[in-house]
Amino acid sequence: MTGLECPDAEDLNSLFNSVDVGDAVFFGKVEAYSCKRAGEDKRLAKLLDGQIAAEVLARAAGSALARSAFGPLGESQCRMTFIDLIATLSASFPDYDFSNLHASQLNKEPIPSLCCE
Secondary structure, eight states: EEOOOOHHHHHHHHHHHHESSSSSEEEEEOOEEEEEETTHHHHEEEEEHHHHHHHHHSSSSTTTTTTBBTTTTTTTTHHHHHHHHHHHHHOOTTTTOTTTTTTTOOOOOOOHHHHHH
């Protein structure tokens, strides 16, 4: 996964640089990444896919792993979505290791309730 040059993201960054929302100030940044796996990302994805698939098989189908925020991790596409998130976090924050992140540590939040209360 590599960072991409994106002029539109730079325009958004200028908008998100210190937005006053009343009782708080929001600082944001938009970055664009390629999700094409190459080199280390490909090796990590293969390793994580094997680990997650083995863990799902070792547990009952009704376990928390089977009902993750990404869908049933027994399905390859759901695992790949989770693995893409790990790769994106690793590329965004290179000083941290997200390879031990578990799907059960994440929750799927309904978007409307976060922005429209």
